[in-house]
Amino acid sequence: MIDILKRLVKQPQGLIGAILFSILAIAIIFGPMIAPYDPETFHFGSRLNSPSLDFWMGTDQFGRDIFSRLLWGARSTITLSLLATLMATVIGCTIGVISGYIGGRFDEIVMRFIDAAMAIPNLLFSLMVVTVLGSNATNAMIAIGIAFTPGMARVARSVTLSVRTLDFVAAADARGESGLWITAREITPNILASVIVEGTIRVAFAIMLLATLSFLGLGAQPPAPEWGLMVSEAREFMFKSGWTIFWPGIAIATVALTFNLLGDALRDVLNPKTH
Amino acid sequence: MSLQYIGKRLFYLVVTAFVVSMIVFGITQILPANAAVMMLGEYATPDALAAVEERLGLNRPVAVQYLDWVWGILQGDMGNSLRTDLPVGPVVFEALGRSLILAGFALLSVIVIAIPLGVFAALNRGKKGDLFASFFSYVGISMPEFVLATLLLVVLSRPEIGLFPASGYVPLSEDFFKGLWHIALPVITLAIILTAHVMRMVRSEMIDTLQSEFVIAAKMRGLSKYTVLVHHALRNSLLPTITVLALDVGYLIGGIIVVEEIFAFPGVGRLLIVAVQERDLTMLQAGALVMSVTYSLVNLFADMAYAYLDRRIQYD
Numbered sequence: 001m002i003d004i005l006k007r008l009v010k011q012p013q014g015l016i017g018a019i020l021f022s023i024l025a026i027a028i029i030f031g032p033m034i035a036p037y038d039p040e041t042f043h044f045g046s047r048l049n050s051p052s053l054d055f056w057m058g059t060d061q062f063g064r065d066i067f068s069r070l071l072w073g074a075r076s077t078i079t080l081s082l083l084a085t086l087m088a089t090v091i092g093c094t095i096g097v098i099s100g101y102i103g104g105r106f107d108e109i110v111m112r113f114i115d116a117a118m119a120i121p122n123l124l125f126s127l128m129v130v131t132v133l134g135s136n137a138t139n140a141m142i143a144i145g146i147a148f149t150p151g152m153a154r155v156a157r158s159v160t161l162s163v164r165t166l167d168f169v170a171a172a173d174a175r176g177e178s179g180l181w182i183t184a185r186e187i188t189p190n191i192l193a194s195v196i197v198e199g200t201i202r203v204a205f206a207i208m209l210l211a212t213l214s215f216l217g218l219g220a221q222p223p224a225p226e227w228g229l230m231v232s233e234a235r236e237f238m239f240k241s242g243w244t245i246f247w248p249g250i251a252i253a254t255v256a257l258t259f260n261l262l263g264d265a266l267r268d269v270l271n272p273k274t275h
Numbered sequence: 276m277s278l279q280y281i282g283k284r285l286f287y288l289v290v291t292a293f294v295v296s297m298i299v300f301g302i303t304q305i306l307p308a309n310a311a312v313m314m315l316g317e318y319a320t321p322d323a324l325a326a327v328e329e330r331l332g333l334n335r336p337v338a339v340q341y342l343d344w345v346w347g348i349l350q351g352d353m354g355n356s357l358r359t360d361l362p363v364g365p366v367v368f369e370a371l372g373r374s375l376i377l378a379g380f381a382l383l384s385v386i387v388i389a390i391p392l393g394v395f396a397a398l399n400r401g402k403k404g405d406l407f408a409s410f411f412s413y414v415g416i417s418m419p420e421f422v423l424a425t426l427l428l429v430v431l432s433r434p435e436i437g438l439f440p441a442s443g444y445v446p447l448s449e450d451f452f453k454g455l456w457h458i459a460l461p462v463i464t465l466a467i468i469l470t471a472h473v474m475r476m477v478r479s480e481m482i483d484t485l486q487s488e489f490v491i492a493a494k495m496r497g498l499s500k501y502t503v504l505v506h507h508a509l510r511n512s513l514l515p516t517i518t519v520l521a522l523d524v525g526y527l528i529g530g531i532i533v534v535e536e537i538f539a540f541p542g543v544g545r546l547l548i549v550a551v552q553e554r555d556l557t558m559l560q561a562g563a564l565v566m567s568v569t570y571s572l573v574n575l576f577a578d579m580a581y582a583y584l585d586r587r588i589q590y591d
Binding site: 112113115116117118119120121122123124127128129130131132204208209211212215216217218228231232235238239242245246249252253254256257260261 | 287290291292293294295298299302303305413414416417418419420421422425426428429432433434525526528529532533536547548551552554559563566567568570571574
């Protein structure tokens with residue numbers, strides 16, 4: 001574990017990703033303590049103030065402090081994105097590993113379904129699910145989890161196919177181990193590296209998708225300090241008060257960038273070919 | 276590429292379209308309120324609801340409703356809008372045509388910008404130009420379309436600059452240059468994000484190919500730099516790029532939905548958002564199905580192009 005971390009920070013992407021990730025972790029854990037104001041308090045005397053010493057990132061149309069709102073929003077935005085990815089990973093891997101292990105006609109049918117589900121673009125898929133479940137942040141998370149599941153299943157299945165031909169699986173088979181034991185103890189640990197890499201990059205997409213759904217009015221609802229919602233609410237004032245768009249937009253891009261960098265660096269570190 | 280291969284792929288396409296139709300229909304079926312409630316509102320009398328349910332055939336079993344819907348689509352009838360009661364098919368396809376114009380321009384700019392940029396980055400690997408290009412692509416893949424589009428609006432459409440209009444649509448057939456002027460911002464947004472994705476792919480493929488034995492052999496045979504680059508390396512790097520480009524059409528479709536909503540462009544993406552907001556089930560089903568099938572068709576063409584260009588691969 002420590003060895004992996006050491007190799008991770010030796011790469012430029014890994015180093016920048018790790019630094020950004022540490023800053024994010026601080027914002028998530030201590031954000032509400034660092035925030036100078038309450039995220040939902042209106043400061044009527046200072047609406048749409050440009051950034052100043054009192055309000056570091058300026059204020060929005062109700063005089064709420066944007067810096068405080070960003071810090072409070074970090075917790076829910078990032079937690080929900082991680083949960084959505086985790087949900088897709090667990091369900092997707094279960095489907096992928098089982099399908100790849102059983103193989104044959106069963107695998108063929110499951111893969112036809114997965115292919116078809118992947119023909120529906122992620123945004124469209126989550127849009128439909130949110131329409132069914134109703135618009136709020138938790139449902140947006142579930143929708144993203146469902147939309148990402150087929151992709152994760154496909155990755156897990158293709159790695160399972162290459163692992164199951166290896167000697168140790170054949171050995172376990174010869175020992176007479178059950179299918180459940182083989183998938184849980186022999187196959188799953190050996191596909192984890194690929195799944196973690198794929199999952200890390202998916203977190204970046206989950207963050208962007210979650211913000212997009214909120215922007216379209218299908219995710220978090222006002223007055224939540226959700227970043228996508230903040231951009232959407234600020235659009236009315238964007239020409240006069242550009243900072244109301246700029247800061248939440250930069251926040252979303254920075255978090256997505258963090259997980260993209262980490263995912264790329266992890267791919268190089270965990271790739272068996274490179275060491 | 277044999278006829279059997281094409282036949283098999285076409286068969287898969289039909290299977291995919293059927294499964295997609297099942298997913299789309301299935302999702303909209305588990306809605307808490309049915310179409311009759313959506314049309315009449317929650318205070319409708321039971322008699323009025325029953326009458327509408329009877330007219331729309333909602334009191335039949337789900338399987339019958341599904342088969343009826345599919346049978347209609349096979350005959351070119353995608354149902355009537357729950358809002359306007361007009362057939363949704365013509366509306367969806369007209370909007371799709373306008374969306375394809377956006378997609379086409381975005382893809383064109385990718386071919387003109389992303390591929391040369393990727394080659395340039397690969398040739399200058401580790402140097403300043405490569406670092407700059409890689410930085411750009413990282414920012415591009417981390418920026419959701421709505422953020423980039425809004426920032427571009429703030430910078431380029433503000434009243435004192437007014438370089439491009441913030442919204443609206445003029446058909447290209449009516450006034451070509453005015454039409455271009457109106458689609459400029461949506462296309463720039465899509466092109467920047469797509470370029471970031473595709474450039475990364477071209478760069479990494481190109482780096483791999485430049486290190487492969489046949490390129491080194493070609494260099495050692497004394498062929499000119501240009502010949503090696505274009506005829507040996509680029510050709511072979513572009514093959515995987517075609518597949519990735521086709522997969523990126525998935526992002527492009529998601530991006531089109533967002534961009535059309537932001538710039539009020541009357542395409543199929545905006546149609547979908549309006550359908551979601553107005554809870555117009557028939558429109559949502561038709562739009563989602565048409566978009567997904569378009570995506571599958573693009574992937575099919577990409578695979579065919581790949582198989583045609585790469586004669587080494589034997590498909591059966």
